[in-house]
Amino acid sequence: MNAIKKFAYNYLIPLVGKLNVGKNKFVNVVYYHDIVKGKGESFMRTNKELFEKQMRYIAENGYKTLRFDELDDKENVKFEKKKVVIAFDDGWLSNYTEIFEFMQSLGIKYNIYLTIGEIDKNPDYLTWDLVRRMHDSCLVGFGVHTFTHPHVADMSDIDPKLEFEQADAIFEKELGYQPLDFCYPFGSCSEKSHEYLTTQSRYKRIYTSSMMYSYEQNGRIIFGRNGIDNDETFGVFKAKLNGWFNIWKSII
Numbered sequence: 001m002n003a004i005k006k007f008a009y010n011y012l013i014p015l016v017g018k019l020n021v022g023k024n025k026f027v028n029v030v031y032y033h034d035i036v037k038g039k040g041e042s043f044m045r046t047n048k049e050l051f052e053k054q055m056r057y058i059a060e061n062g063y064k065t066l067r068f069d070e071l072d073d074k075e076n077v078k079f080e081k082k083k084v085v086i087a088f089d090d091g092w093l094s095n096y097t098e099i100f101e102f103m104q105s106l107g108i109k110y111n112i113y114l115t116i117g118e119i120d121k122n123p124d125y126l127t128w129d130l131v132r133r134m135h136d137s138c139l140v141g142f143g144v145h146t147f148t149h150p151h152v153a154d155m156s157d158i159d160p161k162l163e164f165e166q167a168d169a170i171f172e173k174e175l176g177y178q179p180l181d182f183c184y185p186f187g188s189c190s191e192k193s194h195e196y197l198t199t200q201s202r203y204k205r206i207y208t209s210s211m212m213y214s215y216e217q218n219g220r221i222i223f224g225r226n227g228i229d230n231d232e233t234f235g236v237f238k239a240k241l242n243g244w245f246n247i248w249k250s251i252i
């Protein structure tokens with residue numbers, strides 16, 4: 001990024017976003033992936049110390065955090081200052097080993113979208129036992145992230161039975177309830193996939209990876225989300241936390 005772009009991203013977007021904060025109808029969502037002890041990298045890996053600093057900021061500044069199931073409540077799902085949904089994509093093992101106790105000590109709720117085919121199979125991912133342990137703590141909510149983590153934008157490329165129905169059935173068998181929160185892998189989505197999921201699935205909330213204002217379609221909510229980037233400034237993190245970056249998609 002050149003100096004002008006950097007300035008625009010770090011200062012102008014947060015300012016314009018702040019002035020337009022009223023365009024947010026639904027609760028703000030931020031997301032992470034893996035949390036690592038070593039050097040972080042972009043959206044995919046966040047350094048643990050940086051993550052802890054961000055979470056302490058959330059706790060010390062009185063933000064309310066919510067689990068997915070709490071969004072069934074009409075009041076909870078509305079946009080409100082200092083209210084945020086913290087989410088993690090994929091189901092990385094570190095979402096338990098590196099952060100669970102810490103989040104518990106701060107009383108911060110969080111959520112994980114599971115790539116169902118990796119759970120109990122891939123050693124870098126969570127196991128169902130750990131998922132259940134987190135679920136039983138009432139601190140962590142869960143959603144689905146397909147079975148094989150494909151690009152969903154082109155619906156003709158994927159097997160919806162496997163990616164949605166089978167993934168949901170396994171989730172329900174292991175956790176005892178239907179998943180109502182779905183996140184697109186790679187943020188890969190299209191008008192077609194939104195239409196399919198808002199009419200053919202049981203998901204109430206569908207999450208993209210676009211920094212945009214969330215909206216309703218066929219009675220479901222399509223969420224914009226703010227990826228927290230390991231390499232961005234603390235000011236940008238705060239702006240994303242407050243829903244000020246949701247303006248991004250309206251101006252690019």
Ligand SMILES: [Zn+2]
Nearest residue numbers: 089090185186
């Ligand atoms: Zn993913």
